[in-house]
Amino acid sequence: MTDLDTWPGLRRVAGVAVAAICLQLTGCAGHQQSAVDPAGPPSGNIAGLWWFFLWLLTAIFVIVLAMTLVALLRTPRSVEQESVKSTHRPPQETEAKLTRVVAGATIATVAILFVLLVTSIGTGKGISELPHKEKGMTIEVTGNQWWWHVRYANDDPSRVLETANEIHIPVGRPIMIRGMSNDVIHSFWIPNLNGKRDLIPSRVTTEWIQADHPGVFRGQCAEFCGLQHAHMALWVIAEPEAQFNAWMNRQLQAAAPPSDPVKQHGQQVFLDHACVYCHAIRGTTASGQVAPDLTHFASRRSIAAGTLPNTIGNLGGWILDPQSIKPGNHMATIAVNSNDLQPLLEYIESLK
């Protein structure tokens, strides 16, 4: 009589709802930017914690709702029609039963909270360090409004690499990210690899990431940092060790001199305009230090920190009118003559 059977449709509705939620969650797998599709030990820890929380708290939620429904749907007891006095007390055995139920629920709640606390702390400790640190690698990531400066640290100065907005990492090696900021607080977040880590001006914060399988992962600034916070993304490309080393050796080289007259003209356009005050191209006199290094620009997937795919058309739009693509960004709007533009684009897109 107090049963859910009295509402036959209810079970079916609940079943469909649970199935729908599960279906949505399966959509999270295989994504380039997803905290529940972990690609390494730290994010695996975090995803494990997330699922544990989800199932435990869902169970509690279901139990609470079921109890509420039972209380709502049960047939009222036939109460003796007597006036309830302020001194009215339930019978002795009811009182004892209620005390036991409330005490039990309180103890269970405290115990569950304690379990959640311990698992959270365990996860936090688990992601703060990685095993096999001795074969690790350090990458310095500096947040800027609104792009990422990336520097591969190395004891050998000739193997220090500076690039931007794209990080290549070898699979299976722990990577320490040393985070800094040049202006305001940013937050480095590659959901598939680890949690967020704030990049704070005049401080260094660290985080370990590791990819267990090759893949392309998207990261995003996770701390509001001004007008173009939403357009401050970066790509992490995890690749096998050999492939990574080949990439690194290629990136360490200076830009090849332009091969044909058109690209030579393009290089001259680049060097004659304001580009050189902010951007550097190793192998030329362009040595600006306040904007992304363009030495191997054409090898990168995107322009303007993940805003647009790196194509010659997008680059043309970006150079001619950066403020319509990313209003407020620090790229100067410069005047380029129409007969200079195409050589300039061809030159920049030849910087593989």
Added chain:
Amino acid sequence: MRGTLALCCWVCLFSGCQREKRDLRPAPTRLAIYGNAAVQSPLQPGGVKSHQTVTNPYNHSAYDISEGNRLFTWYNCSGCHSHGGGGIGPPLIKTEWIYGGEPENLFDTIVKGRPNGMPTWGNRIPEYQIWQIVAYVRSLNGQQPASATMSRPDEIEGNPQTILQRGRGEPK
């Protein structure tokens, strides 16, 4: 009556919401660069010619003054002028200017360069950025409204008196 008055006061508060309009899409013109922004001397051969005055479009704009501050470092003006106190180049916090301290004079100085070290920036950096730097340099001398000037410099400055005067927004 009292309610209407309160409503009016409340509405008046919203007038403070839009203090200034940011020009986020400046046109990369180079018109003034090729002209003569400032006249160095009133003496001219062949009688008085009319001269088109150039005004700084970014006067009184806090956003553009702070952009000027950023560019001042980015383009390494601070390499010679330090943060206004001077070093290799002359100080920029002062009353006596060799080539004039009006906005059009500063513009010309940046565009054309000056003897003994000041490089020519015209045709290299966009005109609107030069005006932003001009607005910033003027703000160093308290010649921008206090509401648009940065309240406190990020850098260490030699002369506390300058900071005090800037804080009061007194033109010098």
